[in-house]
Amino acid sequence: MRAVLAEDQALLRVGLTRILESGGIEVVEAVDNAPSLARALTRDDIDIAVVDVRLPPTFSTEGLEAATTARRARPGLPVLVLSQWVEPLYARDLLASGEGAVGYLLKDRVADVDAFLAAVRQVAGGGTVLDPEVVAALVSARSRPLDRLTDREREVLTLMAEGRTNAAIAARLVVTEKAIGKHTNNIFAKLDLPPAADDNRRVLAVLAWLDGR
């Protein structure tokens, strides 16, 4: 797998490169500013871009903007955004930019190397990965209609919103996949969500609902 990495802080750029390479992901280009990132994103030999939200020159949301712009030109280009802050709005901008293959994680998550590498692979494979913190923020913002869900269903919903598959949720909650299937059907029914076939579409439906759109 080949990746482009955009991170303005040398310390973190080195750390991320090491971690990605330890997982057998080749970092073909590591850039530290938005214009270089925009150029790097036009390469057609990359499987994923791992991007810091804030980049020079203005240190606002250049990384995110470069990623969404690139995705408009190349729908489905896998992008995993890293941030030091939880900002549901950024996650929403990213999700709005097309069909899956996006991720939004706090930089803290990178320390759990295996989970981070799994997230990179999931995004590269077209999946959606959201940081639990972001999901928690979205869930708490929509707490009222969620009253209709049982505690267990809310747990499942949260894990689903993070971009996990039924199998992964089942493993996490130590129940059978069939039980999770039942929970998800109930959740979809209670929240008036259209039934969706594949995992990712389902995740997007949940996120769209959480986002109140």
Add this chain to the structure above:
Amino acid sequence: MDLLAPIRLGRPYAVTADGIVDRLRLTLISAGYAASFLPSLALAILTMLCLVLGPALGIGVLLAQLVFPATAGLTAAHRRISGQLLDEEIVAGYASDRGAPVLVRPLRWMRDPARWRNFGFLWFSASGGFAMSLLPVALLTLPLTWLILAITASGWIWLFLLVGSGPAYVAWWFITPPLVRARALAERGMLGNSRVAELEERVERVRESRAETLDHSAAEVRRIERDLHDGAQARIASVGMNVGLAEKLVHTDPAAAAALLREARETTIDALEDLRGVVRGIHPPVLADKGLAGAIEALTLALPVPTSVAIQVPRLPAPVESAAYFAVAECLANTVKHARAGRAWVTGRYDGERLRITVGDDGRGGADAAGSGLTGVARRLDAFDGDLHVLSPAGGPTLVELEVPCRIS
């Protein structure tokens, strides 16, 4: 000699050459005040005419175009003279008549309280003020008149009056300074800015300084956020990455894992240093612990320029301490950066009303109060109604004086 130097009301018992010269000067000014009687009376009467004729004939409107500006000119001269005698500035505070057509201006003037105060002043200057200002002149010149008459004209009466006029000189000696001062005070009362206008102006100043303070705080907060994001936060994230990777490698490649852990440990030290820097930039712990004097003492220990500190102040409210501390820090940073000074000093005292701090150095001078660093300091102090004065002739020494009013309640 400065003709319009401020009036000093000293103890008038010792007759000295200086005292005589000073009283002669005040008598001359008094004569000027008295001489203003004629234009004042003329303008007062013309103003009355304007008021009477204006609505009726329209001549008043034309007359007003001459009378009001002339009055403004006369009162401006009085403001300047009385202001210098009292060593303060007397501000007219006219309402603006800009943008009004020439013929409409008299209506604006009619509505302006400052112009009515001018009108009142004209009558004062033509009556009581005239008598009051004539008195010192009369006391000084009448005996001279008797003398001249006694020599030139015949009759004992002049000689008798001349002998009897000794007390006039005594009276002149004693009452001239207070009388002239009273006249200046009366003019300030009549021609000075009204309380309301003064307050309005003050509110305007407060509004400006508040806006600047807000801008300044916002910039500070942004700076702190950036410092945290680029410093401690990034370093801690990097520690997490290294430790995570070490955890992954610990069984397969222990040497690499150990190297990563060592790097992580070093990075935590840097992260803590960053955090300390940010905390110092927000509110130095030593300031919280030891107050202004201790904190500035601590600040000067780290300077390359030898700096003596003599500050005698009690604990003041934290915001004032903080503003003063950062102001002094900025001044000292300027000294180190630009002054090429051999030594510097900080003195400070608090008199129950105001905190005064002076930062000085024996460097090359030429510090510019409009420089960005010092404007920042001035802005910090503005929020507390504080002032900043810079004395920095080329060749030095440089003195920066900070003043912040503050009461310990």
